[in-house]
Amino acid sequence: MKQMNVVFMGTPAFVVPVLNVVNQICKEEKWKLTCVYTAPDKPKGRGQVLTASPVKERAQELGIEVLSPPKLTEAGTIAQFRRLEPTVVILAAFGLLLPPPFLFDPPFGAINIHPSLLPKYRGAAPVAGAILEGAMETGTSIIRMDEGLDTGPLLSQRKVALQGNETSEKLTRQLFSLGAEMLKELLPKLIREGVMEEPQNEKGASFYGRWSKKDGTINWQESAEIIERKIRAFDQWPGASTQWKGLKLEILEAQVSTQILSLKVGEVRLSNTEILVGTGAGSLALKVVKPEGKQGMSIKDFILSRKEFVNSTLPS
Numbered sequence: 001m002k003q004m005n006v007v008f009m010g011t012p013a014f015v016v017p018v019l020n021v022v023n024q025i026c027k028e029e030k031w032k033l034t035c036v037y038t039a040p041d042k043p044k045g046r047g048q049v050l051t052a053s054p055v056k057e058r059a060q061e062l063g064i065e066v067l068s069p070p071k072l073t074e075a076g077t078i079a080q081f082r083r084l085e086p087t088v089v090i091l092a093a094f095g096l097l098l099p100p101p102f103l104f105d106p107p108f109g110a111i112n113i114h115p116s117l118l119p120k121y122r123g124a125a126p127v128a129g130a131i132l133e134g135a136m137e138t139g140t141s142i143i144r145m146d147e148g149l150d151t152g153p154l155l156s157q158r159k160v161a162l163q164g165n166e167t168s169e170k171l172t173r174q175l176f177s178l179g180a181e182m183l184k185e186l187l188p189k190l191i192r193e194g195v196m197e198e199p200q201n202e203k204g205a206s207f208y209g210r211w212s213k214k215d216g217t218i219n220w221q222e223s224a225e226i227i228e229r230k231i232r233a234f235d236q237w238p239g240a241s242t243q244w245k246g247l248k249l250e251i252l253e254a255q256v257s258t259q260i261l262s263l264k265v266g267e268v269r270l271s272n273t274e275i276l277v278g279t280g281a282g283s284l285a286l287k288v289v290k291p292e293g294k295q296g297m298s299i300k301d302f303i304l305s306r307k308e309f310v311n312s313t314l315p316s
Contacts, residue, residue, distance in 0.1 A: 003031075003032060003087075004026075004029065004030075004031035004191065005032050005085050005087050006022060006026055006031055006032065006033050006034060006087065006088055006089075006090065007035050007036075007037065007081075007084060007088070007089045007106075008033065008036045008059075008089075008091075008092075009036070009037040009089060009090070009098075010091065010093055010094050011039040011053045011055050011093060012053070012055070013054035014093070014172050014176045015055060015092040016054055016055060016058050017180040018090070018092040018176060018183065019055055019059065020058070020180070021180040021181075021183050021184055022090050022187075023062055024184075025183070029188055029191075034065070034084050034086065035064065035066070035086075036056070036059040036064050036066050036067070037066075037067050037068070037069075037094065038053045038056045038066060038067075038094075039068060039094075040069075040070055041056075041068070056068070072097075078099065078101045082105060086106045087107055087108055087191075088106050088108035088109065088110075088111060088190075088191070089106055089110040089111065090110075090111050090183070090187070091111065091145065092176060097149070098145065108190065109144050110144070110145040111142060111143070111155065112152070113140065113176065113179035113182075113183065114140070114142075114143060114150055115172055115175035115179070116130060116139065116141060116175075118141040118143060118157070119201060119202065119204050119205035120138075121138070121207075122149055122208075123150065123208045124208070124210045125209065125210060125211060126208060127171050128168050128234065129233075131162075131166060131167075131171070131233040132208075132229050134164070134229060136161070137159050137162055138162060138171070139157060139160050139175070140175045140176070140179040140182060141156070141157045142154070142156040142157070142186060143155060143200075149207075151200060152200075153198055153199050153200065154197065155197060156185075156186050156195070158182060160174065166232065167233075167235045168233055168234070168235050168236050169236050211237060211238050212238065214238075215234070215238055216234050216240050216241055217241060217242070218242045218251065219316055220266040220278065220279050220280070220316045221265055221280040222279060222280050223279055223281035223282060224256045224257065224279040224284040227240070227254070231252070243314070243315050244309065247291065247292040248291075248292040249290070250289065250296075251286060251289055252287075252290055253287040254285060254286050255285045255287060256282055256283075256285070257274060257276055257282065257283045257284065257285040259271055259272060259274065259276065261283055263277070263278025265316055266278060266314040266316055267314075268309060268310055268313070269310065270310045275303065286299040287299055
């Protein structure tokens with residue numbers, strides 16, 4: 001059999017477990033993990049120091065060649081990819097759409113791990129989408145990629161029950177770790193004997209794209225339930241925040257209060273040890289906040305030196 005050349009494509013920390021599994025499979029099967037594609041180094045921190053992606057750092061630890069082209073559509077980038085003679089591409093949260101040569105040149109195509117039960121929650125924010133909708137379950141899908149956005153046929157799928165307290169960060173890590181476990185079984189079988197492919201049902205399709213900063217601005221006219229979901233869904237980006245005294249106040253953790261009070265929208269009140277904010281339906285109990293330029297802190301610590309916060313009104 002011709003040498004199996006595997007290419008991995010991914011960027012953030014939560015897909016490093018997938019890279020580790022791909023590396024493990026390649027060693028066990030005596031395949032070659034030829035190259036890792038990841039996002040270019042980016043300025044980070046106050047000093048704006050160029051910083052490698054977590055996937056790049058891990059690939060370098062493993063001694064694997066790393067490529068970080070800003071675009072995949074350039075002729076030179078495509079020629080470089082073809083020189084690798086890839087047998088299969090494994091992709092997880094890479095960040096760029098793949099042009100046809102990356103999808104169709106490898107004999108076994110391009111395989112994508114996506115953190116949702118496709119066709120639900122296609123796009124860049126599937127985990128936040130599930131949280132925002134108050135879904136009772138989500139999961140991980142592995143698909144063979146086509147030229148659409150998360151539209152390729154399903155190769156494997158597993159469900160995960162949701163408790164209603166998940167944050168995007170924790171759930172994303174859980175779903176990609178699950179994807180890594182699924183890949184252990186799927187990839188060798190796919191190469192050796194093939195697997196059944198199931199077309200996605202377009203009737204159940206939904207989409208969540210990238211969020212903007214303004215999406216994170218809390219509208220207290222919305223219900224306490226919706227705002228609480230947004231706080232959990234937007235914990236990675238863009239965050240959920242309001243304004244107080246002209247400064248940004250990020251809400252890191254909150255709960256829908258069981259207290260029945262008649263609060264005006266945006267009104268802040270202390271009741272039975274809870275700091276409550278009135279919403280369009282119900283009240284929200286603040287737990288952890290982050291004032292602009294400060295570290296996150298409990299709401300109790302926040303009001304110790306800001307007693308005037310209680311009885312103030314937050315803008316909608």
